[in-house]
Amino acid sequence: MADPAQFTSLFVKHERQLYGFIAAMLGHPAEAEDLLQETAKGLWKKFSDYDPSLPFLPWAKKFARYEVLNYLGRQRTRRKYFSDEMVELLAEDWDRVDSQHDARILALECCFEALPENSRRLLNDRYRDANSLQEVAAQEGTTPNALYKTLQRVRNGLRACINRRVAEGAN
Amino acid sequence: MSDLARVEDLAQRVADGLANEAMIAELEALMREDESARITYLQTLQLHQDLERKAARGTLSDDPVLVELPRDFRKSPSHSWGPALAMTGSLLAAVVVWVWLAGQGGDAEINEPHIATITRLDQVDKPLAYHQPFEPGDRIAFNTGFVELTYRNGTRLVLQGPVNYTLEDADRGRLELGSLAAEVPPGASGFTVVTPSAEVKDIGTRFAVVLLDTGRTEFEVFEGEVRARSTAGSVSKSFKKGETAAVDDGATDVQSISTNLIRFRGVYDALNQHTVNAVADRFVQGGKHVDLVPIDGQDVLMLKQLGANNDVARKVWICFDLSEQSVDLDRPATLTLHTAKDLKRESWDVQLYGLKSGFKPGKGIQNIDWREETLTWNNAPGNDAGSPVQMNNAAALITSGEIRVDPENEPAGSFFTFTIPSLKPFMQEDGTVTLMLSTATGRHKVLLLSAREHETFAGPLLSFETQKQNIN
Numbered sequence: 346m347a348d349p350a351q352f353t354s355l356f357v358k359h360e361r362q363l364y365g366f367i368a369a370m371l372g373h374p375a376e377a378e379d380l381l382q383e384t385a386k387g388l389w390k391k392f393s394d395y396d397p398s399l400p401f402l403p404w405a406k407k408f409a410r411y412e413v414l415n416y417l418g419r420q421r422t423r424r425k426y427f428s429d430e431m432v433e434l435l436a437e438d439w440d441r442v443d444s445q446h447d448a449r450i451l452a453l454e455c456c457f458e459a460l461p462e463n464s465r466r467l468l469n470d471r472y473r474d475a476n477s478l479q480e481v482a483a484q485e486g487t488t489p490n491a492l493y494k495t496l497q498r499v500r501n502g503l504r505a506c507i508n509r510r511v512a513e514g515a516n
Numbered sequence: 517m518s519d520l521a522r523v524e525d526l527a528q529r530v531a532d533g534l535a536n537e538a539m540i541a542e543l544e545a546l547m548r549e550d551e552s553a554r555i556t557y558l559q560t561l562q563l564h565q566d567l568e569r570k571a572a573r574g575t576l577s578d579d580p581v582l583v584e585l586p587r588d589f590r591k592s593p594s595h596s597w598g599p600a601l602a603m604t605g606s607l608l609a610a611v612v613v614w615v616w617l618a619g620q621g622g623d624a625e626i627n628e629p630h631i632a633t634i635t636r637l638d639q640v641d642k643p644l645a646y647h648q649p650f651e652p653g654d655r656i657a658f659n660t661g662f663v664e665l666t667y668r669n670g671t672r673l674v675l676q677g678p679v680n681y682t683l684e685d686a687d688r689g690r691l692e693l694g695s696l697a698a699e700v701p702p703g704a705s706g707f708t709v710v711t712p713s714a715e716v717k718d719i720g721t722r723f724a725v726v727l728l729d730t731g732r733t734e735f736e737v738f739e740g741e742v743r744a745r746s747t748a749g750s751v752s753k754s755f756k757k758g759e760t761a762a763v764d765d766g767a768t769d770v771q772s773i774s775t776n777l778i779r780f781r782g783v784y785d786a787l788n789q790h791t792v793n794a795v796a797d798r799f800v801q802g803g804k805h806v807d808l809v810p811i812d813g814q815d816v817l818m819l820k821q822l823g824a825n826n827d828v829a830r831k832v833w834i835c836f837d838l839s840e841q842s843v844d845l846d847r848p849a850t851l852t853l854h855t856a857k858d859l860k861r862e863s864w865d866v867q868l869y870g871l872k873s874g875f876k877p878g879k880g881i882q883n884i885d886w887r888e889e890t891l892t893w894n895n896a897p898g899n900d901a902g903s904p905v906q907m908n909n910a911a912a913l914i915t916s917g918e919i920r921v922d923p924e925n926e927p928a929g930s931f932f933t934f935t936i937p938s939l940k941p942f943m944q945e946d947g948t949v950t951l952m953l954s955t956a957t958g959r960h961k962v963l964l965l966s967a968r969e970h971e972t973f974a975g976p977l978l979s980f981e982t983q984k985q986n987i988n
Contacts, residue, residue, distance in 0.1 A: 361569070369561045372530050372540055415670045415701070424537045424795050431544050435554060442558040453566055472571035478532060497528055504563055
């Protein structure tokens with residue numbers, strides 16, 4: 346019989362990656378949480394089929410990919426989402442991106458600390474408690490559009506810094 | 517702006533939940549042939565998630581952060597939660613607890629949403645509705661016609677009246693009367709139909725089951741494989757494509773029988789029918805509004821004309837995307853429309869047009885790639901801007917029919933169907949079909965139909981047959 350403790354341990358360990366995988370395929374991160382829950386239930390139902398000698402994440406990603414394609418197939422507004430072909434392409438590329446994630450996290454910690462204090466505060470306000478752009482804009486006394494442009498610049502800068510650090514580390 | 521910079525911009529909008537259909541389409545076009553664009557997109561979303569994580573936890577570390585679970589979940593007799601768990605939100609806590617308690621034999625479960633909805637109705641004698649949801653334990657029964665249920669896992673079930681069927685849970689149903697056919701996608705295999713005499717379990721297939729008045733269960737496998745056993749016995753047997761078998765009431769064994777072509781024809785044909793929702797729908801208004809996108813609610817489609825001029829005329833455009841369907845273009849299709857509001861006793865003579873295949877935008881502004889946000893009387897493809905009723909010769913009249921409403925007999929949400937003899941003349945290169953509506957009946961009152969965005973009633977639906985496989 347499948348061991349729930351083992352399942353929860355494995356699932357929790359890879360939850361972040363599975364959520365990221367689903368959100369990227371969907372193109373609508375807000376809908377990823379529901380799908381992650383459906384994926385978890387499907388994985389649990391089939392957990393007795395899982396070979397513990399093999400890595401959990403590739404096995405789990407297959408289910409996640411199926412859930413995404415299944416979900417997209419049921420959508421009334423299909424043009425709101427990527428095509429099935431694009432989902433498959435992104436699924437293939439995702440492994441490559443995920444393999445660099447540890448290095449990128451380390452770089453992000455450094456790059457984040459190197460940001461001006463205003464920029465760090467802005468990012469924390471935006472992302473803490475899933476505040477919406479509108480809410481943060483109201484707090485900052487600006488418009489959502491203007492705030493979005495500012496956030497965009499900060500995030501572009503962060504990504505450039507991360508890319509530089511990762512490239513330096515590779516060399 | 518370079519392509520990669522544009523990808524990054526669009527990816528950030530996706531991450532912020534600000535991407536609309538046009539942006540998704542543009543992003544896909546940029547990424548389709550460019551691996552570096554796809555990497556940029558994925559890294560941008562990853563950064564967004566890392567920033568969320570950092571803001572929520574104060575760190576990007578994977579070390580567990582123990583969180584007090586909501587009280588309601590503590591229904592296990594044991595207060596030990598087993599392994600240390602990294603909880604990142606109530607969603608994950610709920611999933612983990614569900615799994616843990618399921619393993620402990622606990623009875624606390626997350627409340628499940630509906631497991632299936634009605635996705636097609638065909639001459640049913642009961643007041644069922646499109647998109648009507650069903651929860652575990654719900655029963656559906658009717659005397660005539662066909663109903664298609666689509667489960668959340670993608671399983672499609674077609675029920676033929678008279679029928680009595682209970683949705684026991686997400687992958688099991690009980691047939692107490694009548695017949696059904698099932699199409700089970702990969703990943704949902706294991707779907708089981710139970711009758712008083714037999715249990716038929718799908719291994720990845722299409723199959724049909726009928727319960728006869730004598731209590732005998734018969735079933736046929738159209739594709740793939742099922743495993744079946746008698747409810748009075750314990751041995752299950754495998755049956756593959758083209759095989760038919762039966763279990764008599766009280767018998768312990770499942771017996772192969774010769775195929776009865778008539779027995780399952782009805783549900784088999786119904787299983788080959790598919791229904792899709794519109795991907796775009798909008799009404800346009802003539803007169804002084806010819807260059808304006810109507811500002812009335814997007815969730816309704818208005819049909820009206822009054823007098824010979826087009827000052828108050830309103831016509832409707834509806835687009836269906838069939839690019840991923842194996843449509844049998846030589847077979848009839850059905851357009852289903854729902855009224856969106858209780859109306860006084862009125863009737864409208866509604867004309868249904870189709871945009872002819874091979875449509876090419878002319879020098880004017882009419883464009884096949886029409887969008888809800890930009891559609892107007894003047895740019896709608898195929899529209900005769902000088903007529904309150906007609907289309908130009910880029911469109912063909914398919915049929916006309918009366919929509920008669922009476923709040924007593926046809927309350928809001930009632931549906932009306934139009935038969936399209938063939939979709940072939942209207943299929944565009946991109947796999948879309950655009951249909952148009954106008955009314956030849958002048959009325960002060962406007963006919964209100966529900967659009968795809970309507971929260972209560974289904975929007976326009978197109979039902980068609982898929983290319984057939986031989987039943988045997």
